[in-house]
Amino acid sequence: MMEESALFEGERVGLFHYRVTAEGWQSLLQQNVRTMALLAFWADEEWATALFLLKGEQPLLLSTAVVQGRYQAVSHYFPAAQWGERMARDLWGVEAWSALDDSPALDDGSWSLTAPLSANPLPVSEGGGQPLPRCRVEPSRTSVPGLLGIDYVLAEGVMQQVDVQISAGHRGVLSRLIGLTPQEAMPLVARISAGGFVAHPLAFVRALEQAESRRIDPRERDRRLILLEVERLGLHLFDLAQTAHRAGAGLLASLCDHARECLAKRCMDHGLSRRLTDSISLEGHSGVEAIIPFAQAVVQELSPRLEQIKQLARLFEGRLKNMATVPTELAWDYALGGVTGRASGRYLDMRYMDEGVRPQAMKSAGRHEGDAWARNRQRLVESEESLRILECITAGYGQESEQQAVPRTDEGLGVAEGARGDVWYHVVLKEGRLASVQIRDPLMPLLAVLGLVLEGQEPEGLSLALASLGLSPAGVAL
Amino acid sequence: MQPAPLTMMLAFLDVQKWRPQPMRRQGRRIRLFSLETGSCEGCAMELLSLGSSAYPLEGSGFQSVRHPEDADWLLVTGSVTRSCAGALASAWEAMPAGRSLVAVGDCAHDGGMWKNTYATLGGLHALSRVYGSIPGCPPSPAAILQALVELAEGGLSSTSSQASSASRRSRQ
Numbered sequence: 001m002m003e004e005s006a007l008f009e010g011e012r013v014g015l016f017h018y019r020v021t022a023e024g025w026q027s028l029l030q031q032n033v034r035t036m037a038l039l040a041f042w043a044d045e046e047w048a049t050a051l052f053l054l055k056g057e058q059p060l061l062l063s064t065a066v067v068q069g070r071y072q073a074v075s076h077y078f079p080a081a082q083w084g085e086r087m088a089r090d091l092w093g094v095e096a097w098s099a100l101d102d103s104p105a106l107d108d109g110s111w112s113l114t115a116p117l118s119a120n121p122l123p124v125s126e127g128g129g130q131p132l133p134r135c136r137v138e139p140s141r142t143s144v145p146g147l148l149g150i151d152y153v154l155a156e157g158v159m160q161q162v163d164v165q166i167s168a169g170h171r172g173v174l175s176r177l178i179g180l181t182p183q184e185a186m187p188l189v190a191r192i193s194a195g196g197f198v199a200h201p202l203a204f205v206r207a208l209e210q211a212e213s214r215r216i217d218p219r220e221r222d223r224r225l226i227l228l229e230v231e232r233l234g235l236h237l238f239d240l241a242q243t244a245h246r247a248g249a250g251l252l253a254s255l256c257d258h259a260r261e262c263l264a265k266r267c268m269d270h271g272l273s274r275r276l277t278d279s280i281s282l283e284g285h286s287g288v289e290a291i292i293p294f295a296q297a298v299v300q301e302l303s304p305r306l307e308q309i310k311q312l313a314r315l316f317e318g319r320l321k322n323m324a325t326v327p328t329e330l331a332w333d334y335a336l337g338g339v340t341g342r343a344s345g346r347y348l349d350m351r352y353m354d355e356g357v358r359p360q361a362m363k364s365a366g367r368h369e370g371d372a373w374a375r376n377r378q379r380l381v382e383s384e385e386s387l388r389i390l391e392c393i394t395a396g397y398g399q400e401s402e403q404q405a406v407p408r409t410d411e412g413l414g415v416a417e418g419a420r421g422d423v424w425y426h427v428v429l430k431e432g433r434l435a436s437v438q439i440r441d442p443l444m445p446l447l448a449v450l451g452l453v454l455e456g457q458e459p460e461g462l463s464l465a466l467a468s469l470g471l472s473p474a475g476v477a478l
Numbered sequence: 479m480q481p482a483p484l485t486m487m488l489a490f491l492d493v494q495k496w497r498p499q500p501m502r503r504q505g506r507r508i509r510l511f512s513l514e515t516g517s518c519e520g521c522a523m524e525l526l527s528l529g530s531s532a533y534p535l536e537g538s539g540f541q542s543v544r545h546p547e548d549a550d551w552l553l554v555t556g557s558v559t560r561s562c563a564g565a566l567a568s569a570w571e572a573m574p575a576g577r578s579l580v581a582v583g584d585c586a587h588d589g590g591m592w593k594n595t596y597a598t599l600g601g602l603h604a605l606s607r608v609y610g611s612i613p614g615c616p617p618s619p620a621a622i623l624q625a626l627v628e629l630a631e632g633g634l635s636s637t638s639s640q641a642s643s644a645s646r647r648s649r650q
Contacts, residue, residue, distance in 0.1 A: 111560060116596045145523045146517075147562070169516045170516070171595075172598060175596070188591055191517075251493060252489075255493065274618055312489050315486065474517065
């Protein structure tokens with residue numbers, strides 16, 4: 001059990017949110033290293049906040065005041081916090097005492113402002129700021145669709161001292177979102193990451209609904225669950241295809257590519273966008289009214305194709321063994337989610353916490369090997385699971401489920417289990433506008449371990465390793 | 479479970495069956511280099527799909543290349559973050575004479591939802607003369623291919639569909 005005495009001394013400010021003193025903060029971090037999983041960390045000029053997952057998948061938000069631009073680092077106890085601390089420093093100019101790493105994460109010297117989200121951002125003088133060191137593989141030359149720089153030292157033919165950079169992809173998402181109404185924010189949130197055209201806005205909408213104590217219609221709940229599974233199918237096919245391409249399995253890649261395009265066509269045939277962009281609605285009209293024929297068409301189209309992909313995948317999977325292995329301990333220590341976590345022995349799936357979840361359709365076990373082979377196996381198994389979930393939802397569409405009434409606090413925490421892991425949003429509303437938004441994309445913890453995972457791999461295998469991890473930096477670079 | 483040779487053969491036959499018809503066009507093969515400059519990655523993912531066997535990119539007279547030195551056209555996705563401006567300039571400088579710049583998606587054209595901020599420059603429109611712009615958020619691979627063919631043939635957009643129109647702006 002977690003050490004709760006310090007928590008009780010704190011102030012409860014939200015459903016899962018406590019504020020504690022600096023002493024309480026340090027004591028909680030120190031005493032609960034082994035009992036809590038850190039999901040995310042963020043800080044602004046006022047508060048440093050850590051998002052933990054407790055036993056029973058209960059979230060806990062813990063905040064402490066930022067005093068004179070400083071707070072006690074979380075990464076000292078939970079290394080997974082390092083990217084959040086570095087980003088807070090770049091965006092708000094707040095510093096973490098005894099941080100594991102205090103190098104810039106986003107501000108690579110190209111911005112026109114320093115600490116752009118702080119109350120008093122400083123214009124950068126002519127000539128720009130301090131640039132980050134150049135990467136051996138420049139951000140735009142990595143094989144992932146987004147911008148991910150990789151630096152390493154080549155020793156005895158393998159990569160060592162691997163470092164990653166995501167700064168090139170920073171668009172200033174948070175600066176755009178703060179101050180908007182939720183309605184105004186929706187199109188932006190829907191375009192934060194193509195790795196979560198459904199998952200990101202869904203987590204955002206769920207956070208808003210909690211903040212405003214809004215309940216949704218069971219049919220809307222099911223429409224969202226259907227869209228989430230369809231997105232999962234599409235992204236798993238994308239990652240399988242990219243992995244197959246890099247492994248030289250062209251035929252398998254072709255099957256996955258064709259299946260994904262057929263899925264896109266089904267979406268369009270039923271009045272949705274190809275990749276489900278803008279399909280989640282704030283007002284409770286997600287997807288299309290005729291969602292059941294859509295879900296049935298997806299199942300009908302993809303069932304035989306998945307069977308064929310599965311058969312062919314077995315012939316090529318030897319090429320993926322021992323590639324970019326994520327050890328089980330690392331998966332737990334860094335709370336790695338999604339396929340990467342579940343292929344590495346961390347069998348956690350936030351869909352079990354969803355209202356209206358169909359647990360009877362979710363029977364797939366995880367794996368423990370942690371390599372590219374295990375991740376691909378997991379993607380295939382979870383794709384079949386998605387088809388079963390779609391069948392279950394269509395069979396009992398709109399069934400009432402128990403809903404817990406929560407008081408309105410103008411603060412909400414929402415989660416959606418996307419294809420690549422759990423996406424979390426924390427929102428604070430003030431007079432109907434977003435006073436604060438924080439986003440936890442599943443790549444965030446993976447970034448902290450990516451260097452370790454790639455170490456010892458040959459540079460020639462880098463593309464395959466990255467593809468097998470399904471990396472999408474946009475959701476973290478923001 | 480089927481024996482391996484049968485699995486391979488059936489998969490091969492299916493891929494052949496699904497292979498789309500190329501879009502015939504006149505003229506030489508055009509070499510394409512893609513550069514992401516900061517976005518949700520949707521357009522970059524669609525370009526990857528366009529390069530797959532689900533679309534007849536090569537059969538329609540285009541070829542993806544891995545280095546800008548080998549490219550005729552630079553396909554840009556993303557809203558051009560300030561951080562990426564250098565990579566964009568380097569890629570452009572490295573291309574041989576006769577080069578052209580094509581903005582793929584709304585972000586690359588005018589920043590889309592990410593206009594000029596402390597971190598972004600707001601697309602190519604404000605920076606440079608652009609040969610062609612392919613609208614969409616993200617545009618589909620079929621729409622991108624259709625637009626590329628239209629641009630290669632030098633014709634102005636003749637369709638009213640946003641997804642399939644390529645608006646030619648200026649030739650460099």
